[in-house]
Amino acid sequence: MYSSRKICLPLVAILLAAASLAGAAEPGSFGYGRVASPAQIAGWDIDVRGEDGAGLPPGKGTVDRGADVYAEQCAACHGTFGEGEGRFPKLVGGVGSLRDERPELTVGSYWPFAPTLWDYINRAMPMAAPHTLSADDVYALTAYILSLNDLVPHDFVADRNSLPKVKMRNRDNFIWTDPRPDTIAKPCMNACVNAADVRISSTAEGRDLTPRTTGPLDTMQPK
Amino acid sequence: MRPDPLRSKAVLSDLAGPDAPVARRSFLRLGAALTGSLALGSKPAMADPAQESPPADAPWSQSIGAGVVDRPYGRPADTEASVIRRNVPWLTASAESSVSFSPLQDLHGIITPNGLFFERHHAGRPDIDPAQHKLMIHGLVERPLLLTMKDILRFPSISRIHFIECPANGGMNWRAAQMNSLQFSHGMVSCAEWTGVRLSTLLEEVGVKKEAKWAMVEGADGAHMNRSLPLDKCLDDCLVVYAQNGEALRPEQGYPLRLVVPGWEGNVNIKWLRRIKLGDKPWHSREETSKYTDLMPDGTSRGFTWLIDAKSVVTFPCPEKPLDGPGLYEIRGLAWTGNGKVRRVDVSMDGGVNWQTARLHEPVLSKALTKFTLPWRWDGRPALVASRVIDEAGYVQPTIAELRKQRGSNSVYHNNSIQTWQVKSDGSVFNVQLA
Incomplete structure (x- = not known):
């Protein structure tokens, strides 16, 4: 009894180890769900890569056609010329403003890749009925918005070949590796600064920005 | 002498009203938590002897209360009505693409109650039928899969407690102190116990091709919100979760399925998760170029700044x-x-x-x-x-x-x-x- 157990335990351990190794390495070991068919994948696979436009579908659109679609689908929020209504995003302007006190981040001033514009309009716009526009209309809108920003000429035709070639103004100003931590502080405990130098530079008191319309917090306003 | 806030029904109903005086409200809460401390630290207010003498029965002590399942799904006491998420109407163009803030000033632990977890939607909160929801995993994989919620629930489960913070939390205070409020200055962080399946388990099940370096994760909301994540992080500690603090995810937190990317900025924790595609390069989606990039004084921008610093x-x-x-x-x-x-x-x-x-x-x-x-x-x-x-x-x-x-x-x-x-x-x- 004792001896057989002694033999059996290592054997079981080896078998278990082999099973778990197989489980980790072999796709489909659980076997749950269904393998996605090419047709199913085609129906779901909507993404477009910004840098090279991989995933852009067939189709095309002109600036003029884009102006018509824009007037109907976009102008109410983004303004007739992309100037933005209310707090909805501006689509044009801000070129050269990125170092200013109040920079304007738009397709023209900030976006690094043109295919991203096609991808975003296609997946998320118009806001109340996203992903309902045809590929041609999304191409046309992309052409029109690029044209509003003077990034393409008026006779530009947007398609899967032309969009990745559009040179965006801010293309080379992104750093895609995180440089943080960018502050290094030593946790001083005593007399860390001169008490006489401690000065309030900014206070929310009296600024009247904290919402007053959301309940009991109202009465927390400065006395 | 301070009025005893529990003294009469009149005071109690006054407290329950939306305009109840703050000092009294905070006294109530502080009183409960700090009775001992206050007694040590300052002279106790002279109390009405009648109130001091036990038994100090209030009406609820001399009547019968509500029965079980009076509230089949429980809710906070009526007097906690001010403990709610709030938004800043002037901050965003519409409530559908906006944020709400968790009331940190009223929370006492490390777990955020599900109804108070902060919200960030890019195209509003979809109300999804879980019977129709599916997750597709494809791209640079050996065996692309389409999984139903039933399928996902069969995989080995794991529970982990993690915070999620929007990287814009505190953004209103970059230039100056603006919001005179804890809720509005810090309320875009919350923490929950998440239950689901390790993303690495799902990726092993589909078989990752060796060229794969990145994953594109996408939601089923109107924004089809998508972000790129390095494969290393996906295999390290990411979770595909269906439960939050022991119950199904709340719709505003991604019901029926969301991604949790521990320690990384909120927006990569894709809600209403419907698709994961593996590729060899990042996608540079709108939400990682035009937004969620950090503009520096020299005009350059930092992208892929995922980590939430301490x-x-x-x-x-x-x-x-x-x-x-x-x-x-x-x-x-x-x-x-x-x-x-x-x-x-x-x-x-x-x-x-x-x-x-x-x-x-x-x-x-x-x-x-x-x-x-x-x-x-x-x-x-x-x-x-x-x-x-x-x-x-x-x-x-x-x-x-x-x-x-x-x-x-x-x-x-x-x-x-x-x-x-x-x-x-x-x-x-x-x-x-x-x-």
Whole structure:
């Protein structure tokens, strides 16, 4: 009894180890769900890569056609010329403003890749009925918005070949590796600064920005 | 003499109203929590002898209460009606693409109740039928899969407690102290126990091709919100979750399925998760180029700044919870870091001249909110209360001045600076920044 157990335990351990190794390495070991068919994948696979436009579908659109679609689908929020209504995003302007006190981040001033514009309009716009526009209309809108920003000429035709070639103004100003931590502080405990130098530079008191319309917090306003 | 807030029905109904005086409300809460401390620290107010004598029966002690399943799905007491998420109407163009803030001033632990977890939607909250929801995993994989919710529930399950913070939390205070509120200055962080399946388990099941380096994760909301994630992070500690604090995800948190990317900025924790595609390069989607990138003073921008750096905040006192006269108090706060565990929290009452190390409360978990406290005898003089966290990577929470020196004030995101609360001699509390 004792001896057989002694033999059996290592054997079981080896078998278990082999099973778990197989489980980790072999796709489909659980076997749950269904393998996605090419047709199913085609129906779901909507993404477009910004840098090279991989995933852009067939189709095309002109600036003029884009102006018509824009007037109907976009102008109410983004303004007739992309100037933005209310707090909805501006689509044009801000070129050269990125170092200013109040920079304007738009397709023209900030976006690094043109295919991203096609991808975003296609997946998320118009806001109340996203992903309902045809590929041609999304191409046309992309052409029109690029044209509003003077990034393409008026006779530009947007398609899967032309969009990745559009040179965006801010293309080379992104750093895609995180440089943080960018502050290094030593946790001083005593007399860390001169008490006489401690000065309030900014206070929310009296600024009247904290919402007053959301309940009991109202009465927390400065006395 | 202070009126006893529990004395009569009239006072109680007054308290329940939306315009109840703050001082009394906060006295109620503080009274419950600090009875002992106050008695030690200041002269107790003279009480009505009739109220002192037990039994002090209130009406609810001399009647029968509601039966079980009176509320089949429970809810907070009616008198807690002010403990709610709030938004800032002027901040965004519409409520559908907006944020709401968790009421940190009223929360007592490291777990955010599901109804109070902050919200960030890019195209509103979809109400999804789980019977129709599917997750597709495809791209550079051996065996592309389409999984139903039933399928996902069969995989080995795992539960982990993690915070999620929007990188724009505190963004309104980049230029100056703007919001006189803990809720609005820090409320875009929440923490829950998440239950689901490891993303690595799902990726092993489909078989990752060796060229794969990135994953594109996408939601089923109207924004079809999508982000790129490096494969290493996906295989490290990401979770595909269906439950939050023990129950199904709330619709506003991604029901029926969301991604949790521990320690990384909120928007990569894709809600209503419907698709994961593996590829060899990042996608540079709109939400990682036009948004969620950090504009520096020299005009360059940082992209893929996923990590949430260490951050802490004093949650009591705060603008919503002023002090109620001199005496002994317990300073309370929360700390968190995407680097792992909180190692230490220091608290200053004099604007950073001197610091004392606070007590950390167990459990201290990796990439989770951590509670800290420190007793404080307030002498009634003006004070500048602040906290500073140091995480297990040795990273020290910076001041706003140190952050601005590196990043200017246009970067919107990742403001993890030390928060200073100014306490005035009347006990009122204000959001301030120090030079």
